[in-house]
Ligand SMILES: Nc1ncnc2c1ncn2[C@@H]1O[C@H](COP(=O)(O)OP(=O)(O)OP(=O)(O)O)[C@@H](O)[C@H]1O
């Protein structure tokens with residue numbers, strides 16, 4: 001194969017935030033028709049590099065070259081007109097506008113058109129949506145969509161125009177197997193037509209399957225770059241972390257005969273799920289999996305009082321509890337880490353410490369309802385160290401953190417509260433492979449201390465690694481339970497695909 | 499596989515309400531009319547219609563300015579100051595120099611120009627220096643009004659140049675009754691045209707959709723290639739222009755140029771815009787809803803007079819309506835989003 005001339009080159013790009021170097025002399029070459037994987041730990045600078053290349057952030061130094069023309073800095077408009085498209089990690093959609101407008105609007109702006117015809121706009125959007133083969137309600141407002149549908153909208157938007165380079169910053173975090181397959185089919189056909197794709201993902205299996213070349217960032221510098229064929233999983237992880245990596249070992253068996261902490265009996269919510277019954281024992285990690293729309297998230301939301309169930313009973317530590325509101329659930333000792341961390345999990349513009357303690361204020365107030373600062377600070381420091389949150393200081397805003405570190409803040413908020421039962425929806429989405437097993441290890445340790453844990457996830461290796469039992473939800477019902485011998489990756493995949 | 503049920507089924511109430519509250523407004527207007535009509539049958543007359551038309555005519559133009567600003571995620575409290583500066587300023591100017599005295603339309607063009615000029619103060623501070631809109635417009639409100647009283651004039655002017663004088667008595671409709679004549683000025687036509695223009699702008703132009711985009715998420719708009727600062731400059735210049743025209747409509751209608759008028763009356767217009775379904779958080783709002791909001795406020799004030807409620811209570815009533823409008827928005831936003839109330843969690 002002849003090596004094609006690079007289409008886009010970033011040379012020696014540096015970017016500092018205050019005293020922190022997010023990028024230091026980073027160079028990246030993207031060739032036409034290739035899928036280029038950009039890997040690295042949380043906070044290593046992947047998103048920052050993408051933002052600099054797409055004109056969203058201004059680099060301190062370095063240059064970007066496209067079609068032989070060199071730029072010291074770009075504006076988003078320039079980047080778009082050069083054919084650079086981005087699926088941002090935070091989606092960057094317009095919550096108040098419809099799906100159709102979100103998808104097609106960029107084509108209007110970039111095309112310099114002055115008038116908008118709603119019908120044309122809808123046609124453009126419908127065309128993209130059907131090309132990818134997903135189902136989206138074009139007239140729904142984005143703020144009313146699930147995270148997965150928002151992510152699909154963001155993907156469709158990037159594909160609406162004839163882009164020449166598409167950056168995908170963790171485009172599959174909220175998607176399940178089906179949508180990921182559909183996306184990859186599109187990626188392959190784009191690649192065949194000469195479009196270059198730069199793909200960021202922490203799911204290494206996924207990445208290795210579609211990529212031709214890989215660039216690994218570590219602490220804002222390029223650790224290594226080359227053809228994917230030269231790397232295996234361990235080599236990539238070593239390049240990312242700079243140290244050897246231990247894979248997560250399978251879960252130890254649950255202590256037999258432990259009493260149940262959570263008993264769910266015949267729980268139903270019309271239109272979402274029916275007759276859901278299960279137990280969680282003390283010290284047990286229970287997995288729940290199923291496709292998008294299977295009802296698994298709604299079951300969790302019902303247990304946390306967000307969308308109260310209309311039938312059935314729930315017992316915590318043997319005592320029946322009423323779960324009509326989030327307030328009820330918290331009082332009953334239930335915690336919930338939502339999958340939609342950006343809108344439900346954190347106050348983006350508040351400090352990291354405030355976010356960590358936000359769920360535990362009641363435990364931190366002393367006499368006269370005053371916050372005990374020393375104790376709060378201790379709590380924050382311990383959580384940040386345990387979860388290895390990469391931050392300049394605890395008084396920085398959550399917005400200034402990288403995506404994976406924002407996710408850790410959400411986890412920290414619930415872990416410091418130490419609930420009886422912790423429900424985690426996709427807990428390690430967006431967390432780098434190196435840290436993933438540490439977080440899973442911590443969950444298991446919490447389990448050994450007696451916390452009942454429910455992990456909702458599509459990440460099959462993760463389920464096998466951390467759970468004692470896995471429930472499969474399909475069309476709002478629990479259709480299978482996998483334990484012991486039957487709890488294998490193949491068995492779960494089979495259940496999901498069936 | 500399709501989900502068992504869509505994530506959000508529209509509530510029956512949602513459908514009645516329409517995308518921007520229009521349904522609720524129409525119902526409120528009808529119910530209010532029936533109640534007032536039952537109490538005082540003189541309500542059912544052409545006079546009422548003309549009264550409401552006259553009262554709404556200038557407010558609807560002010561409301562268009564406020565609507566655009568609020569959709570973009572800002573707030574404007576300087577529009578009345580701009581309006582009276584432009585209206586009063588034109589009367590003083592034509593009176594002292596005789597320029598354009600024979601044609602009313604020259605007066606309107608001048609007022610529009612003054613509005614744009616004054617709007618540029620807002621544009622510069624908001625788009626250029628990125629200052630918060632409420633603070634900026636509160637500041638310019640003070641500056642503009644102070645400058646007018648200090649440099650333009652502070653006396654009430656009763657005599658108008660010929661052109662404007664003629665326009666001020668050019669009526670589209672007149673209804674005579676024992677209580678005297680009630681009239682609707684021909685200016686209702688340009689007011690309606692302005693509403694149509696703004697509606698087209700907001701719905702069918704990239705610029706207009708950009709205003710919604712910026713109100714929804716300014717950073718996303720920037721990333722999608724919208725010129726955020728440029729759009730904001732347009733918004734505040736255009737709002738200034740509309741305010742200037744509306745101010746001119748006001749002085750023309752009342753036939754007495756009083757520099758102490760308008761400022762202080764922002765509440766009526768902002769309440770109308772918010773009642774019209776415009777989200778105070780930005781990103782949502784429509785011309786039709788806003789027009790209905792203006793009519794509803796005019797109707798309520800008219801009814802209060804008919805029912806003999808003292809004038810001092812009118813302001814309180816409008817204030818109350820503003821709060822009702824805002825609470826309804828906050829409430830429905832909460833229901834719609836199934837939002838986990840993390841503040842409740844924090845204090846659990
Ligand atoms: N707006 C900002 N203000 C301050 N610091 C920032 C800002 N944006 C990014 N950073 C810092 O720059 C570094 C790189 O962040 P970046 O978002 O590029 O990481 P990433 O590789 O995308 O990580 P992740 O996998 O978690 O998404 C981090 O240390 C982050 O805290």
Ligand SMILES: [Mg+2]
Nearest residue numbers: 047089402403
């Ligand atoms: Mg990132």
